[in-house]
Ligand SMILES: [Zn+2]
């Protein structure tokens with residue numbers, strides 16, 4: 001994944017590895033999970049480096065942080081705007097296309113400049129609901 005930065009600027013190697021991973025896998029993962037996956041692929045990036053780079057990438061607007069109260073922060077590669085659904089049962093995160101995404105296009109509200117909007121939903125995912133009802 002070639003990322004456009006200011007002229008003369010390039011992503012550092014750890015950032016490029018992280019972006020390559022997140023953009024290909026299209027997942028929502030925690031820093032610890034990412035560390036585990038990258039370790040399996042024989043890259044030696046420490047957990048602290050992963051945390052620092054994920055934060056820097058989110059400041060660059062390349063990575064989105066998804067944080068639900070009481071849960072570790074999940075990260076994903078920034079693609080088109082979408083909402084997130086969090087399953088309280090299996091702790092998975094799902095992308096949701098909100099039919100009316102006008103909130104994503106909101107730039108100003110009563111004189112306030114809006115940098116970021118997010119819609120976060122929580123509940124029980126389809127898979128967990130099915131398991132629950134089958135068990136009963
Ligand atoms: Zn679930």
Ligand SMILES: [Zn+2]
Pocket residue numbers: 028076082083084094095
């Ligand atoms: Zn997502």
